[in-house]
Amino acid sequence: MSGQRVDVKVVMLGKEYVGKTSLVERYVHDRFLVGPYQNTIGAAFVAKVMCVGDRTVTLGIWDTAGSERYEAMSRIYYRGAKAAIVCYDLTDSSSFERAKFWVKELRSLEEGCQIYLCGTKSDLLEEDRRRRRVDFHDVQDYADSKCSKAFEDIKAQLFETSSKTGQSVDELFQKVAEDYVSVAAFQVMTGVYSPPIKISSRLMHSSPAGDLPDHHHNSAEQPPLSLTEDKGVDLSQKANPYFYSCCHH
Numbered sequence: 001m002s003g004q005r006v007d008v009k010v011v012m013l014g015k016e017y018v019g020k021t022s023l024v025e026r027y028v029h030d031r032f033l034v035g036p037y038q039n040t041i042g043a044a045f046v047a048k049v050m051c052v053g054d055r056t057v058t059l060g061i062w063d064t065a066g067s068e069r070y071e072a073m074s075r076i077y078y079r080g081a082k083a084a085i086v087c088y089d090l091t092d093s094s095s096f097e098r099a100k101f102w103v104k105e106l107r108s109l110e111e112g113c114q115i116y117l118c119g120t121k122s123d124l125l126e127e128d129r130r131r132r133r134v135d136f137h138d139v140q141d142y143a144d145s146k147c148s149k150a151f152e153d154i155k156a157q158l159f160e161t162s163s164k165t166g167q168s169v170d171e172l173f174q175k176v177a178e179d180y181v182s183v184a185a186f187q188v189m190t191g192v193y194s195p196p197i198k199i200s201s202r203l204m205h206s207s208p209a210g211d212l213p214d215h216h217h218n219s220a221e222q223p224p225l226s227l228t229e230d231k232g233v234d235l236s237q238k239a240n241p242y243f244y245s246c247c248h249h
């Protein structure tokens, strides 16, 4: 897999337990893992090749840890991202507050990053509508609003998904890829296109959960996680069975 081209760097952000890993699992492996919850440590990477019309697009997805103790690390992972899927749990209002925190950061620091707000666990609402704690229209109003007087429009797109049933999961990632193709076409026209990046085979290696590579403890001195042929990164990931591999079609 050495030299795998990544067109779009996508970062998953959101409070812990909102279901970021489950979303990636559903999308990449079309499965929903049951069993005890395992929090993400550091981040995990997976690439997925998909089609947009007659074009092939490779998404490089970084699944970050939601725990606030990894907040500084998540900042490193979102650098240079072309898309951010900011997740919140539809049954947990505090998770939406956390989502807003990430949106504000992205809007002020990552100008070129498209934001996708993703309300997770919609299946729980199918079971009992009273469990909803985040109103769809409130999120829509927020997505259409401005971050603050000083910042530009949030311009986020909104999805409600279930990793358990698969509802709207493919649609979400498909939209990310489609938007990339549209934006890239526009950039080619206007002469600001930046070419795809390649990932090293070292990206595929992971260390066991809890066994953080040195650079994870020393993020200030580390370069941003740009995916170049020369600089792979080791990953710490969830313990088995949350073990990502690269490039599933």
Ligand SMILES: Nc1nc2c(ncn2[C@@H]2O[C@H](COP(=O)(O)OP(=O)(O)OP(=O)(O)O)[C@@H](O)[C@H]2O)c(=O)[nH]1
Pocket (backbone or CB within 6 Å): 014, 015, 016, 017, 018, 019, 020, 021, 022, 023, 033, 034, 036, 037, 038, 039, 040, 041, 064, 065, 066, 067, 120, 121, 122, 123, 124, 161, 162, 163, 164, 165
């Ligand atoms: N019912 C239901 N449960 C879900 C869904 N998505 C995730 N969960 C459950 O929510 C819990 C947390 O899911 P994760 O995917 O591990 O959450 P995370 O955001 O990656 O968590 P961190 O790694 O701590 O940041 C797990 O018990 C999942 O089974 C969903 O769509 N529906």
